[in-house]
Amino acid sequence: MPATQTLTCLPGIGPALANKLAKLGLTQVQDLLFHLPIRYEDQTRIVEMKQVMAPSHGLIDGKITSCGIQGGRRSSLIVNLDDGTGSLSLRFFNFNANQRRQFDTHQRMRCFGEIRTGPRGLEMVHPQYYLYDRISPPLEQALTPVYPATAGISQTRMRQLVNTAFVMLKAEAGGIEDLLEPLMDYRYKLPDLLTSLQCLHQPNSGEDTESLAHHHHPARQRLIIEELLAHQLSLLQLKRQDCSPAAVCAPKTDKANQLLKQLPFSLTRAQARVWQELSDDLSKACPMVRMVQGDVGSGKTIVAALATCQVVDASCQVAILAPTEILAEQHLNNFQQWLAPLQIRLVWLAGKLKIKPKREALAAIANGQAQVVVGTHALFQDSVNYYNLGLIIIDEQHRFGVAQRHALLQKSKTGTVPHQLVMTATPIPRSLAMIAYADLDHSVINELPPGRKPVNTAVINNQKRDHIIERIATVCATGRQVYWVCPLIETSEFLQCEAAEATAVSLQQQLVHLRIGLMHGRLNSAAKATVMADFKNGHINLLVATTIIEVGVDVANANLMVIENAERLGLAQLHQLRGRVGRGTGQSHCILLYQHPLSRSGRERLSTLRDSSDGFEIAEKDLQLRGPGEVLGTRQTGAIILRIADLVRDAQWLPEIKILAADCQKQPNLADKIIHRWLGNKNQYGKV
Ligand code: ADP
Ligand code: MG
Secondary structure, three states, X not given: OHXXXXXHHOXXXXXXXHHHHHHOOOOEHHHHXXXXXXXXXXXXXXXXXXXXXXXXXXXXXXXXXXXXXXXXXXXXXXXXEEOOOOEEEXXXXXXXXXXXXXXXXXXXXEEEEEEEEEOOEEXXXXXXXXXXXXXXXXXXXXXXXXXXOOOOOOHHHHHHHHHHHHHHHHHOOOOOOOOOHHHHOOOOOOOOHHHHHHHHHOOEOOOOHHHHHXXXXXXXXXXXXXXXXXXXXXXXXXXXXXXXXXXXXXXXXXXXXXXXXXXXXXXXXXXXXXXHHHHHHHOOOOOOEEEEEEOOOOOHHHHHHHHHHHHHHOOOEEEEEOOOHHHHHHHHHHHHHHHHHHOOOEXXXXXXXOHHHHHHHHHHHHHOOOOEEEEOHHHHOOOOOOOOEEEEEEEOHHHOOXXXXXXXXXXXXXXXXXXXXXXXXXXXXXXXHHHHOOOOEEEEEOOOOOOOOOOEEEEEEHHHHHHHHHHHHHHHHOOOEEEEEOOOOOOOHHHHHHHXXXXXXXXXXXXXXXXXXXXXXXXXXXXXXXXXXXXXXXXOOEEEEOHHHHOOOOOOOEEEEEEOOHHHOOHHHHHHHHOOOOOOOOOOEEEEEEOOOOOHHHHHHHHHHHHOOOHHHHHHHHHHHHHHHHHHOHHHHHHOOOOOOOOOOOHHHHHHHHHHHHHHHOOOOHHHHHHHHHHOOOOHHHOO
16 A cells, blocks of 8 residues: 555655654655645735735735845844835845845845735735846746644655655555545545645645635545544554453342442432443453543442442452542542451552561462452552452543553453443543543443532632631531642642641631641651541541642531632632532532632633532533643543644534444454554554
8 A cells, every 4th residue: 555655665755854754753655645734825826016915925026126224123124125016125134245235126026925014014024035037937836835843844845745745646546545435425525535635735726725724624624534533443443452351240249239238328320320330341251441420429439339349249359549549548448348347358559558568468469368459550560460350440530541541451360351440520521532532431420419519619819818717717616627728839749738838837827726737749648647537537627738639538527628729720620629528418618719810711710610510511611721631631632642633623523433433343444544544553542
C-alpha cells in the first residue's frame, strides 16, 4: 500500500528531513496529506488599491513612488506604492542599507501580506514581496495553503512535499484508499477522501479562504469523522484484546447475601441494578471491564463490597486500589467492618509500610492467605505476586490512565485475566465517555440514598469572612463538624501546606473554644490517620485541609464546608469537595468564598455549582468551560491526541461514530487500516 510507506520513499526526503518530519508526527506518506493547512492565502488575483480593506490579507501590485525612513520609537522603512487606482505604504521595521537600496523609485513591486490601518492610512507590514521591471510575475493558479509551524521546514518545502505525495499516490493504483467508502455510503453527503484532501491542500482559485479553513467545511468534516472513528476503533480493539479468559466467579450468594442482611440500610434501586450487572459480568469467562459512575455519596463502596464477596466466594482474590492513602485507609475500615464478620481476611499494602509488616503482607498475598488486599499503587509493584487475583477494584478512576489500567491486567499468574471494576465520582460527560472510555462498559448509580437533601450552596465574598467564622462557632456548638478547605493557591505543594497551616492558626485565634485539626499532603501517613480518626470520632470540630480531602473522605456528622478561593478551582473539583458534606440526614451547607473581583468564567463556575447538584450536568458544563483535556485530566489527555478533530467541538458526530464503528467491525481488516492510518503502528492507548 503506497500510502502507508515511510516518507523516505519519496524523492528528496533523506534521513535528516525525515527526522524533522517525524517531529511533527509525520512518518507515512499519507501523513503528509493529513497534516492540514491552518489557513489559506489568495495569490490568484491582484486587489486594486482603491478596493483594499483593512484588516485583510491580499495581493497588491504597484509602482514605487517614494521610499524613506520614518523616525519614532522604532525607526521604520516606508515604501509607498501606487497602482493607478490608489496608493498604499509598506512598512519594514528591521531593514538594512541593502534592502533600502533595492527599493528604487519607478520599480514595480508585487506584495502579499496583511493589510491594516496604519498611522498614515492603509499599510502592509513586512509583506512577502517581489521586485520587477517590466515582465510581471505569473499569478498563482490555486490558493496557497499555510501549514502549522513546521520545525525548520519552510512553507514552500512543505507545499512541494505535499505535492510530491499527491503525485505519487495518484500515479499508483489504490494509492490512497478511501476507507470510509464501504461504510458511509455517502449518506452524509460529504466528498470522498481524495477530493477532500485535494480541496484542502490545493484548493481552486474560486474557493473562499475563510470557509476552507473552518472546521465546518465538508472536506474537513470528512476527515474529522474518520479520525474520531479511528480512536473509537482503537479503544474497542483494546477491549477485545483483553478477552483472554477470566476466572468465572458465579454467584454463590451466601457471603453477598450475608453482607446485605447485616447492613443497616437496604440498597437503592440504582445500587441493586448495578450490583446485578456486576454479578452477571463476574460469572462470565470474559473479563469484566466496567466503570461504575455515581455521584459523590451515591453509595458505590457497598456495591464494590458485594462484588468482592462474590469473587471471594469463588476462591479468588480481590485487590482494591485507591489513589491516596487516606482514601485507601477509609476503604480498609469500611471493608474490614463489612467483611471481617463474614470471615474474609483482609491485608493492607501501602508504599510506606515498614519492612516486616510489608513482608508479611506480601507473603499472605502470594500464598492466598489474604483474600482481599487494600492499598495504593503499591498493590501493583513488581514485588507483589498474587496467588489468584480475580478482581481489581479501582476507586476514582479519573486519576489512572487507560494505559495504567491495562498494565494492571498483566498481574495474574494463573493464566486468567482479573475482572476489573473502576469507580468514579466524577461523572464523565456522555460525549467524552463514549470515545475516551470506549474500552469500558458503563453502569450508572443515578440515585442517592433516601433522606439525602442537596447541599445548600452559597457564593460569598471573602470580605464577609468574619460572618462565616461566627457561623462555624454556631454549627460546632450544636455538635456538628465543619471542613475548611484551602485550595491550591501556589503551585508548590509546600506553599499550599503552609497556607493551610497559617489558616488553621488564624482560625484558632478567632475560634478559641474549638478543637481544630489540620490535614495536608506533607503529614506522614500516621499523622494523617490520627487526624482522620479524630475527625471521624468527633474529637476535632473543625478540619482545616488542602484539597487532599477531595476524594472519598466520609464523615456523616460534618454538615458545613467552607471553600476558600473557590474561584480558583475547577467545577469537577468543587463538586467533589462539596460531596464531603451532605452525607448524613439533615441539611448541609457549602460556602464558596471568593476573592473579589470575579472573572466571568469564575462567576459562571460558582453559579453553576450553586444552582446544580447533578454531577452529570456539572460535568457537561465543565466540559464546555474547560475542554476535554482538562476534564479528563493530564493522563487521559496524553491518550487522546487528535490531529484534526476536537472532542467537544465535533461532539455532534459521536453517536454517528458509534454506528460506524459497529459497521466497521463487520468488515475484515478495515478497522486495522483506519487505526493504522491515524494512530500509526502503536496502539497509543495500550502504551504504558
Ligand atoms: P460514594 O459513592 O461517594 O463512594 P459511599 O459508598 O462512600 O459513597 O457512600 C456514602 C455513604 O452512604 C456511606 O456512609 C454509606 O454507608 C451510605 N450508604 C450507601 N448506600 C446506602 C443506602 N442504600 N442507604 C443508606 N445509606 C447508604
Ligand atoms: Mg467513594
